[in-house]
Amino acid sequence: xxxxxxxxxxxxxxxxxxxxxxxxxxxxxxxxxxxxxxxxxxxxxxxxxxxxxxxxxxxxxxxxxxxxxxxxxxxxxxxxxxxxxxxxxxxxxxxxxxxxxxxxxxxxxxxxxxxxxxxxxxxxxxxxxxxxxxxxxxxxxxxxxxxxxxxxxxxxxxxxxxxxxxxxxxxxxxxxxxxxxxxxxxxxxxxxxxxxxxxxxxxxxxxxxxxxxxxxxxxxxxxxxxxxxxxxxxxxxxxxxxxxxxxxxxxxxxxxxxxxxxxxxxxxxxxxxxxxxxxxxxxxxxxxxxxxxxxxxxxxxxxxxxxxxxxxxxxxxxxxxxxxxxxxxxxxxxxxxxxxxxxxxxxxxxxxxxxxxxxxxxxxxxxxxxxxxxxxxxxxxxxxxxxxxxxxxxxxxxxxxxxxxxxxxxxxxxxxxxxxxxxxxxxxxxxxxxxxxxxxxxxxxxxxxxxxxxxxxxxxxxxxxxxxxxxxxxxxxxxxxxxxxxxxxxxxxxxxxxxxxxxxxxxxxxxxxxxxxxxxxxxxxxxxxxxxxxxxxxxxxxxxxxxxxxxxxxxxxxxxxxxxxxxxxxxxxxxxxxxxxxxxxxxxxxxxxxxxxxxxxxxxxxxxxxxx
Amino acid sequence: xxxxxxxxxxxxxxxxxxxxxxxxxxxxxxxxxxxxxxxxxxxxxxxxxxxxxxxxxxxxxxxxxxxxxxxxxxxxxxxxxxxxxxxxxxxxxxxxxxxxxxxxxxxxxxxxxxxxxxxxxxxxxxxxxxxxxxxxxxxxxxxxxxxxxxxxxxxxxxxxxxxxxxxxxxxxxxxxxxxxxxxxxxxxxxxxxxxxxxxxxxxxxxxxxxxxxxxxxxxxxxxxxxxxxxxxxxx
Numbered sequence: 148x149x150x151x152x153x154x155x156x157x158x159x160x161x162x163x164x165x166x167x168x169x170x171x172x173x174x175x176x177x178x179x180x181x182x183x184x185x186x187x188x189x190x191x192x193x194x195x196x197x198x199x200x201x202x203x204x205x206x207x208x209x210x211x212x213x214x215x216x217x218x219x220x221x222x223x224x225x226x227x228x229x230x231x232x233x234x235x236x237x238x239x240x241x242x243x244x245x246x247x248x249x250x251x252x253x254x255x256x257x258x259x260x261x262x263x264x265x266x267x268x269x270x271x272x273x274x275x276x277x278x279x280x281x282x283x284x285x286x287x288x289x290x291x292x293x294x295x296x297x298x299x300x301x302x303x304x305x306x307x308x309x310x311x312x313x314x315x316x317x318x319x320x321x322x323x324x325x326x327x328x329x330x331x332x333x334x335x336x337x338x339x340x341x342x343x344x345x346x347x348x349x350x351x352x353x354x355x356x357x358x359x360x361x362x363x364x365x366x367x368x369x370x371x372x373x374x375x376x377x378x379x380x381x382x383x384x385x386x387x388x389x390x391x392x393x394x395x396x397x398x399x400x401x402x403x404x405x406x407x408x409x410x411x412x413x414x415x416x417x418x419x420x421x422x423x424x425x426x427x428x429x430x431x432x433x434x435x436x437x438x439x440x441x442x443x444x445x446x447x448x449x450x451x452x453x454x455x456x457x458x459x460x461x462x463x464x465x466x467x468x469x470x471x472x473x474x475x476x477x478x479x480x481x482x483x484x485x486x487x488x489x490x491x492x493x494x495x496x497x498x499x500x501x502x503x504x505x506x507x508x509x510x511x512x513x514x515x516x517x518x519x520x521x522x523x524x525x526x527x528x529x530x531x532x533x534x535x536x537x538x539x540x541x542x543x544x545x546x547x548x549x550x551x552x553x554x555x556x557x558x559x560x561x562x563x564x565x566x567x568x569x570x571x572x573x574x575x576x577x578x579x580x581x582x583x584x585x586x587x588x589x590x591x592x593x594x595x596x597x598x599x600x601x602x603x604x605x606x607x608x609x610x611x612x613x614x615x616x617x618x619x620x621x622x623x624x625x626x627x628x629x630x631x632x633x634x635x636x637x638x639x640x641x642x643x644x645x646x647x648x649x650x651x652x653x654x655x656x657x658x659x660x661x662x663x664x665x666x667x668x669x670x671x672x673x674x675x676x677x678x679x680x681x682x683x684x685x686x687x688x689x690x691x692x693x694x695x696x697x698x699x700x701x702x703x704x705x706x707x708x709x710x711x712x713x714x715x716x717x718x719x720x721x722x723x724x725x726x727x728x729x730x731x732x733x734x735x736x737x738x739x740x741x742x743x744x745x746x747x748x749x750x751x752x753x754x755x756x757x758x759x
Numbered sequence: 760x761x762x763x764x765x766x767x768x769x770x771x772x773x774x775x776x777x778x779x780x781x782x783x784x785x786x787x788x789x790x791x792x793x794x795x796x797x798x799x800x801x802x803x804x805x806x807x808x809x810x811x812x813x814x815x816x817x818x819x820x821x822x823x824x825x826x827x828x829x830x831x832x833x834x835x836x837x838x839x840x841x842x843x844x845x846x847x848x849x850x851x852x853x854x855x856x857x858x859x860x861x862x863x864x865x866x867x868x869x870x871x872x873x874x875x876x877x878x879x880x881x882x883x884x885x886x887x888x889x890x891x892x893x894x895x896x897x898x899x900x901x902x903x904x905x906x907x908x909x910x911x912x913x914x915x916x917x918x919x920x921x922x923x924x925x926x927x928x929x930x931x932x933x934x935x936x937x938x939x940x941x942x943x944x945x946x947x948x949x950x951x952x953x954x955x956x957x958x959x960x961x962x963x964x965x966x967x968x969x970x971x972x973x974x975x976x977x978x979x980x981x982x983x984x985x986x987x988x989x990x991x992x993x994x
Contacts, residue, residue, distance in 0.1 A: 313840060356825075358832045522840045530832055556862050559836065559855035616855055619836045 151284045151313065151523040152176075152274050153321070153515025156263060156301065158219040158344030158374060159482065160184040162512035163270040165278075166520035173325065173516035175509050178273045184508060185273070187343075189265045190214035191252040199269035207406050211237060213253040217376055218266075220344050221248050221259040222304075223297030232372070235380050237400065258650075260300045264307035271308060272668065279676035284311045286519035288511050290345040291317035292369030292459075292536045294582050295594050295623050302620065313522045315620040318342070319349035320533050321514030322480040323362055325505060327353055327529070334475035335365075337464075339493050339501070340511075341456060342481035344374040348460045350467040350474070360529040366466035366555045367536050368459035375416075375483040378449050382412045385448065386438050390429050393436035404431065419445045420485045446488045453492050460496065466555050477501040480510055532557050535617050542579040542588040551615060554584065561616040565630070572603040578613065580623065597638045599627055611636070667721065674724040678716050681728055685709055685735055688742060696741050704734045776801060779845075789834060789853060797834070797849045805877050806860035814874060815954060816947035818864070827861045868977070871943060871970055880967050881974075891976045894935075898983065901928050905990055922991060929987040932980055939977045946970050 153173070155162045162183050164175045175183035180201045190203035191213050198206060207214045220232060225246045233240065239251040249256040267287075274282045287310075289301050298315055305312035319338035326336075333353050340347040347369035354361040386408060387398055398405050408429055415425035424441045464471065479501045483489060493501050505513070521527055534555045540548035541564065551562035566576050575598040583591030601609040610630035617623055627636040688694060689705065697705075712727040776785040776798075783793035787801045787808075807814045810826055834857055839850040863869045875881035908921045950966045 314837075354828060356828050356832065358829070361828050361831065363828075522837060525838075525841060527832075527837065530835055530837060532831055532835075553862075557858040559851055560858050560862070561855040562859070616851065618851060619854075 150274065150278050150280060150282045151519045152271075152282055152286075153512055153517070153519045154267065154270055154285050154287045155318070155321075155512035155515060156219070156266065156287055156289075156304070157187055157511075158217050158342055158376065159187060160343070160508060161187050161266050161270055162509060163274050164509070164512040164516035165274065166516050173513040173520075175512055176274050176277045178269075179276075183512075185266065185270055186216070187219065187266050188214060188216045189218070189252070189262050191255055193253065195253075195255065197265050199265050208403060208410065211403055211406050212239065212251075215239075215250055215252060215257075215262060217344055218250070218259050218262045220372060220376070221250070222263065223259075223294065223300035224248065234400075236376075237405075260304040260307060263301070263304035267304055267308035267310060271310065275668075275672050279672055279679070281672075283309070284313050284519070284523065286314050286316055286515045286522065287312055288318045288321050288515045289315050289621075290342075290369060290371055291319050291340075291347040291349050291364075291367040291533075292345070292371050293621070294371075294537055294592050295621070296592070297371065298621050302622065312620075313519060315622075316515055316518050316531065317347070317349065317364070317367065317533055317621075318345075318511045319347045319367070319480060320351070320362065320364055320531055321512075321518065322478060322510045323349070323351050323353075323514070324517050324529065324531065325510045325514035326478050326502065327360065327362065335469065335473060336476045336478060337460075337474045337497065338478045338480060339456070339460070339484065340369075340480040341483040341489060342374050343483070344372065344376050346370045346373040346456050346459065348456075348463045350463050350469065359527060361532060362529065363532040363557075364534045364555075365469070366463045367534055368463040368466070369536070370455065370459060373452070373455055374481075377452050378416060378483065378486075379409060379413055381448050381452065382416060382440070382445075383409060385440075386412055386427065386429070389438045390431070390436050394429075394431050394434050396431045415440055416445075417485075420487060442487075449486070449488065453486075453489055456489075457492065457496065471497045474499075479503045480507050482508055533619075533621070534558060535560060535621055537582045537592070538584055539594075539615060539617065539623065540581050540583075540591065541615075542581060546588045548581055548583075548586060548588050548591055552617060556617075558617050558621055559619055561614060564613050564615070566599060566609075566611045566613060567607050568601055568604075568609045569606055571606050573601060573606065573609075574603055575600055576609075576611065580615065580625070594623060595625070597625065599638070600636065601629075602632075671719055671721040671724070674721040674728070675716055678712055678724055678728055681731060682709060682712060685731065688735075688738055691742065693741055694738060697738055701734070701737060705731070705738065708734045789830070797839070797846055797853060799849055800852055800856055806856075806864055806873060809856060809860045810864065812864075813954065814877075815951040816867075816870060816874065817944075817951055818870075820865070823865065827857070827865075830857050867944070867947075868940075868974075871947065871974060875967060875971055875974070878967060880971050891979060894976075894980070897928075897931070901925075901932075901983065901987065904928060905987065908990060925987055925991055929984055929991070932984050932987070936977065936980050936984065939973060939980060943970065943973045943977065946973060 150165060153164045162175050162185065164173050167174045177183050178185055178200060185200040186204045188200065188203040188207060190198040190206040190210060192198060203214055207216060215238065217236060220236065221229060221238065226240060226248055227246065229238070229240070229248065232238070241249045241251050241256050247258065249258055250262065271282050285305060287301060287305055289298055293301070301315060302312050319340045322340060323336055323338050333355065336351045336353060338347070338349045338351065340349070347367065349367040350365045352363045352365055354363060390396055390398065398408070408427070411427045415427050418425040419440060419442055422442075424439060427438045427440070429436045429438065474497055477493060477497045477499060479490065479493065484503065484507050490501060490503070518531065521529065535552065535558050536554060538550045538554040539552040539562070540550045543549045551564060552560050566578070568576060577596065577598050579588065579596050580594045581588055581591035582594050585591050599611045599613065601611065611627055612630050613625060613627045615623065615625055625638055627638050628634070629636055685705065689702070694702070708727070708731040712724070712731050715723045715727045776787060777783065778785045778791035778794060778796060778798060780796040781791060781794035783791060785791060785798055787804065788798070790797055810823070812818065831854070834850060834854040836847065836850050836854060839847045842850070863873050872881060904921060904925050907916070908918065908925060910916065911918045911921055946966060946969050950963075950970070953963055953966055
């Protein structure tokens with residue numbers, strides 16, 4: 148069956164967690180570098196080998212043209228959408244991409260879901276090394292305010308990483324779940340989630356029923372392009388101006404120097420959460436500039452960014468028909484909520500001290516692990532009722548959008564629309580599906596276009612019923628039915644952004660090239676697990692008094708073989724591990740016989756005694 | 760182009776239905792009474808029926824929420840992650856219907872609109888945009904003030920004074936909106952009483968027609984208030 152995990156696929160960091168059966172509490176898994184935080188950074192080396200996380204972060208400084216960070220900002224978006232970000236982020240978007248984003252890392256092109264898939268794959272490996280068994284199913288979290296295309300892109304990334312995505316869960320909802328478990332909270336809760344690249348606010352009601360706890364989201368709002376990244380970029384603006392003034396150097400926005408500066412600025416930002424001032428040194432052309440940030444400077448700089456988070460907060464409360472005073476608890480999630488100004492702003496607005504007992508970096512992954520466990524085991528102790536963040540509509544005459552599923556509807560949600568022809572012998576009806584709150588189609592997010600087929604006939608005779616359904620992942624499904632003929636109609640939905648099914652198939656096929664590598668990885672895990680078992684057994688039996696029957700020579704060769712197996716386990720050659728296991732098995736054969744015989748003898752004797 | 764849905768008669772949808780799994784006679788309820796499997800939605804079942812409620816307009820918010828949570832617990836796709844694709848789809852169908860019904864019925868205005876839609880008195884997304892006769896004079900004045908405001912903004916006039924007048928007018932119409940809501944609630948009570956008394960069709964049709972008229976008036980006034988607020992926000 149394998150294990151099931153919860154994954155927080157973040158802008159800056161990603162985490163993987165599981166439900167610990169022993170403690171009944173969710174737990175994050177640490178990677179090889181001793182941290183549960185995997186930097187969401189991917190790098191491709193000259194041989195085409197992919198590095199993820201900490202090693203990729205180091206290469207951000209040395210090989211910026213082969214390394215990408217904050218790829219979450221590109222998920223589910225088109226080339227036209229990201230022009231303003233290209234000025235700030237060193238994304239190398241290939242010109243020949245058309246409207247599908249493809250970023251260049253060295254001499255290879257990747258779509259954002261492919262880059263994210265590498266991050267997911269890395270986390271999956273962490274978990275497989277930890278459990279020593281395969282991990283095949285996961286719950287992945289997304290910002291609550293992600294639209295359909297962004298959700299679909301995340302789901303695609305999971306599929307490309309070889310994971311069955313059991314459910315996409317909204318990040319603030321996952322956090323609420325972890326907090327609810329932690330504190331047994333009741334009442335109305337506001338989750339303020341300010342991460343590396345996205346901001347979400349969700350208002351929930353926690354209800355105890357006879358069956359169990361229900362977490363009902365009343366309203367959600369946010370900004371999928373507002374986060375700690377923006378704070379870094381604001382600091383970068385000040386720093387570049389300072390460097391220009393002190394050293395007369397204009398920094399190349401895609402160069403290596405700027406990545407080093409960026410790293411130092413982020414450290415300064417972290418320091419300013421506790422210190423009153425922080426300094427960043429920058430050397431160029433034989434001179435060094437010292438840039439000083441005081442807490443007050445920093446707060447003035449980020450005040451407009453923090454203020455931008457409060458508009459969605461007000462809108463979410465208005466949609467939930469609540470006032471700030473009616474909120475019982477406020478929960479802070481995401482690394483950016485470590486900033487004192489953020490805590491103060493949120494606390495002042497709600498008139499109560501926000502909760503931050505759980506690690507704001509880990510809480511989302513922990514909640515995802517809880518939900519994954521519920522879905523996998525079928526033992527339901529709680530239920531999440533989430534909402535769709537944006538209204539779903541269809542384009543009508545004059546480019547006006549008719550809303551068919553309002554925002555903040557509990558999902559799954561659906562709407563039926565009946566379509567007919569406007570002119571005689573019309574053979575198709577074009578349907579354009581959009582997401583957003585604006586009145587005109589051009590101001591909303593285009594999700595998909597498709598054409599309904601109609602048999603030729605007089606105008607207005609056709610009756611095609613289309614069912615639009617937003618599933619529990621917040622992803623749109625469309626089905627059509629010809630009411631006159633009584634037949635289902637299959638619809639070829641062309642997504643406006645993102646990968647088509649054919650493209651995903653192609654990428655998956657290409658990744659079979661890597662399957663050999665993956666297989667080797669799995670075999671390595673299995674070999675190590677087996678080695679662990681045999682070493683444990685050898686250790687136990689060697690201490691058994693009956694082992695004294697062995698000769699000194701035999702005991703020495705067992706010790707020698709065990710040491711060699713341990714040495715092989717430290718490497719990655721699974722064939723060598725297997726060979727050493729066989730060797731150890733061989734030299735312990737006599738020991739096993741001795742133990743077996745005496746056990747057997749005891750058993751037989753026991754029987755006789757009983758018979759007597 | 761989308762068109763309005765045809766009237767559907769509320770009927771005994773469950774008649775002749777059988778459980779898809781064990782073939783036991785099905786009552787139209789969410790799960791088979793014999794084998795416990797989730798059942799398809801009977802065609803034409805309305806939102807009231809889905810919740811096991813009569814087609815009445817007053818309802819107890821607390822018990823309605825409670826029923827919503829109970830049904831969510833049973834029908835949500837979380838329960839069917841490991842079930843067959845067929846059952847997963849049934850859960851998706853039932854739980855989306857549950858949420859659609861919840862969204863519609865919990866809002867008193869949407870509830871009346873839905874009832875009228877189901878009983879064939881109203882078409883989806885339509886409402887008469889004619890000014891109710893008793894409001895004609897006030898609407899006329901309001902439109903004049905709006906014109907003046909636009910002129911004042913482009914030509915430079917007494918924007919502040921006009922703003923005050925418009926705000927007062929908007930407050931006046933807001934007040935009327937409250938009155939209309941009260942009127943709608945009163946007719947709703949009459950409707951519930953008529954159902955209890957098994958009143959004849961003529962009486963019920965008359966009540967439905969009144970509700971329809973009140974709803975149209977309401978939607979007219981609401982658009983008016985929204986329009987004025989938009990102008991004021993821009994001024």
